[in-house]
Amino acid sequence: MEQLEKNTDDQSFEDLPDKNLRLLLDTIEGINQTKEFKSVLVESMEAIRLIMNSEASSLMLIDKDTGELYVSMPTGPVKSDIAGKRIPKDKGISGWVVAQKRPYLTNNPAESEHFYGDLVEGFKTRNIICVPLINRDNNVIGVMQALNRRKGDGFTTRDVPVMQALASHITSAIERTRMIDRLHDRLKQKDTIIAEIHHRIKNNLQVILSIVETEAMDMEDGNPKDVLSDVAHRIKSMAKLHEMLSEKNLENRVELGGYLKQLSETIEETMHSILYNVKLELKSDKVEVRQEQALLCGLVINELLINIYKHAFLEDEQEGKIEINLTRQDDLVQLEVSDNGVGLPDDFKFEKGESIGMWIVEELLKKLDARISVEGVGGARFMITFSSEQ
Numbered sequence: 001m002e003q004l005e006k007n008t009d010d011q012s013f014e015d016l017p018d019k020n021l022r023l024l025l026d027t028i029e030g031i032n033q034t035k036e037f038k039s040v041l042v043e044s045m046e047a048i049r050l051i052m053n054s055e056a057s058s059l060m061l062i063d064k065d066t067g068e069l070y071v072s073m074p075t076g077p078v079k080s081d082i083a084g085k086r087i088p089k090d091k092g093i094s095g096w097v098v099a100q101k102r103p104y105l106t107n108n109p110a111e112s113e114h115f116y117g118d119l120v121e122g123f124k125t126r127n128i129i130c131v132p133l134i135n136r137d138n139n140v141i142g143v144m145q146a147l148n149r150r151k152g153d154g155f156t157t158r159d160v161p162v163m164q165a166l167a168s169h170i171t172s173a174i175e176r177t178r179m180i181d182r183l184h185d186r187l188k189q190k191d192t193i194i195a196e197i198h199h200r201i202k203n204n205l206q207v208i209l210s211i212v213e214t215e216a217m218d219m220e221d222g223n224p225k226d227v228l229s230d231v232a233h234r235i236k237s238m239a240k241l242h243e244m245l246s247e248k249n250l251e252n253r254v255e256l257g258g259y260l261k262q263l264s265e266t267i268e269e270t271m272h273s274i275l276y277n278v279k280l281e282l283k284s285d286k287v288e289v290r291q292e293q294a295l296l297c298g299l300v301i302n303e304l305l306i307n308i309y310k311h312a313f314l315e316d317e318q319e320g321k322i323e324i325n326l327t328r329q330d331d332l333v334q335l336e337v338s339d340n341g342v343g344l345p346d347d348f349k350f351e352k353g354e355s356i357g358m359w360i361v362e363e364l365l366k367k368l369d370a371r372i373s374v375e376g377v378g379g380a381r382f383m384i385t386f387s388s389e390q
Helices: 018-033 037-051 092-100 157-217 224-247 256-271 291-311 356-368
Strands: 054-062 069-075 104-106 128-134 140-149 253-255 278-284 288-290 320-329 332-339 371-375 381-387
Touching: 037 054, 037 069, 037 140, 037 157, 069 092, 069 140, 092 104, 092 128, 092 140, 104 157, 128 157, 140 157, 253 256, 253 291, 256 278, 256 291, 256 320, 288 291, 291 320, 291 332, 291 356, 291 381, 356 381
Parallel strands: 278 320
Antiparallel strands: 054 069, 054 140, 104 128, 128 140, 253 288, 320 332, 332 381, 371 381
């Protein structure tokens, strides 16, 4: 048994046969140039077996989740049986190599205190040489080993530099491949996100189109300038949500209070020139909802606020006040909008479709699968309830 206490990188390859040296150099060149890493890894492990004149060779990598070492790429007579086998990271010769970050060889593993035992029946380890795979951050990501020299007395320290040379290039190739895989995964995620963006924009434009068509049917009864202004507010409402989603990398859920705050501030700023003495306040719990729910809530708030600004306050009103309260209890979300204006008619109902704005709110609430109750005394109060888990 021999635990190598010193680095053997300065050893020469002078004793390596010419054919094996050529095989080593060709293998290193293949590792450095390949884009098909798995195939060249198979060839590399087979090259180790030939160069070391061993019965078998194997590559063991560390599982980041469990910390175990697992056989990733074996060669030899029992390769199909040993593939995927696992051992604790701190056990066996491979565990010692990981912990010490040094190579290890023994020509009598039965007497080695570190030997974990054979992983499968039908293969007896007579000698072994094992080297660590150390990346640029000086972290061990696995080990590489050759087992059972076919001829001669066994492995010697002169075999170590050959193993280390291959280990160094294989480690670089593994790290490079993992980085490429991560980049491919990110590209796939981006493609998915872009497709989702197009889908959302298409749906949102269809909503806007439906509203515009409804407004156009009623154009003769209203001021075209007001109609276009209302449509502009609705488009701004959608644009604000897309802006927030973009900033949040298009996560599946949206913090509704933050979205409604930005939206209400935009509407308040726009309407300030018309009613400068109206104050708008928003109080909100932390409520996360799906993107579609956030958009529907935003459009509902847009319609209610514009309707309030237009109809709730008299010109001689001393001070107007609009309050938005967003709360959550379990999976139920309650959105309340109230004002201290003139109130609503006693017979007010959404179903009557008294205005385009209220008709739009009614349709949006259906899409949101929400319930609404209305109070119209001492101002208007709209209480909307829906499930965040629908």
